[in-house]
Amino acid sequence: MLNLFPKEKIILPLPEAVFEFYPNFFSKEEADILFEKLTNETPWKHEEITIFGKKILQPRLTCLFGNEGKPYSYSGLTMQPQPWNSTIMHIKNEIEVLCNENFTTVLANLYRNEKDSNGWHADNERELGRNPIIASVSFGEERQFQLKHISDNTIKLSLNLNHGSLLLMKEGSQIHYKHQIPKASQPKKSRINLTFRTIL
Template sequence: MKSENFSLPDAELQYFPDFLSNEKADFLFEKLLKEIPWQQQNIKLFGNEIPQPRLTAFYAEKGISYTYSGLQLQPETFSTEILGLKQQTEELTSIDFNTCLVNLYRDGRDSMGWHADNEKVLGKNPVIASISLGGVRSFQFKHKNNKNLKEKIELQHGSLLIMKGSMQHFWKHQLPKTKKEVSPRINLTFRKIQ
C-alpha cells in the first residue's frame, strides 16, 4: 500500500491516500451516513456553550467513555462496518484501538478548530488514526512553538492519516471552514484510551 511520509520536526505523520478502494469507500460512506445515530452537542469554548459545527457519534469497547471540550461521550457499540475498519487499521499500525469518534461535516460551514489530541487518557505519545470518506477537505497543521512551521494535506475519499510519536505535544491541527462548495465528509478517528 502506497504511503506518504511527511518530514515534520517533532512529529511522525503518515498518509495512505488509497487505504480503501473507491468502491468500498463509497459503500461505507452511504451506509454510515444513513445508519449512524448522529448528534449535535454543545461544547464549551472560551467559557461559552455553543453547538458543535459538525455532527458526531462515539463508539467504544464496553466501559470506556471519553471527555473533551467539556463533553462526556457515552459510547455506542461498534457496528460491523466500524469494527471492520478498526481491525483493518490495527493490522496496518500494530496498535489496538478501543474507541472511534465519528464526525460528519455536512458542508464547508462545518469545521474543527485548532487543537491537539493531548488528553491524559490517550497516554504520552498517542497514535491517532483517521479515515476520511466523502468530500475532500484540507487538513492543516501548525507547530506550537514555531509559527513558520505549517503543513496541509488534502484528505482524499478512502484515505488514512496516522499521527504518532511526539506530534500531539508540538503540533496542533484543524479542519477549517471553507467557502468552496464541498460534498459531505465522514471522518472516523481511532484512538486508544488508557
C-alpha cells in the same frame, strides 16, 4: 476480508513527530460503500461544547463508538460510547493490521457542508496518555487538513484528505503539533471522518 488494495505511503516532512499518509487506503469502490453505510447507520448527534467558558453547538455532527465503560471527554463534553457495529469494526480491523495497534474508541465526525469545521486542537486529553497514536480515516468530500507546530509558527503544512484516505498521527504528533479542518470557501458535500484512539 482484509483490504488488499495497494497502499501508497507518504511520510509528511515535519520535524519532531511522525505523520504517515495513505491516500488510497481504501479503494474508491469500497470507500463508496463504507461512506453510505456510515452515513445511514450512525446515530449522529449535534452536541454542545464549551469554548472559553461559552457553550456552543459543535459545527459538525458526532458519535462515539468504543469498548464498554470507556467514555471520552473534550471541551466540557463527555461522550458515552455506542457499541461497535460491523462497519466500524471492519475499518478498525484493517487499520489495526497496518499499524499494529489496538484501538478502544473511535470518534466519528460528519461534516455536512463547507460551513462545518473543527478548530485548532491536539488530541492530548489525559485519558489518551502522554503520546497517543491517532488513526484518522476520511470518506466523502475531500477537505483540507492543516497542521502547525506548537512552538515554531514557521512549521506548518496543509494536506487534502481525500475519499478513502488514512492519516496516522504517531509519535510526537499530539505533543508538538495542533491540527484543524477549517471552513471551506467553496461549496462542499458531506464528509465523514473517523479518528481511532486508545483510551487508557
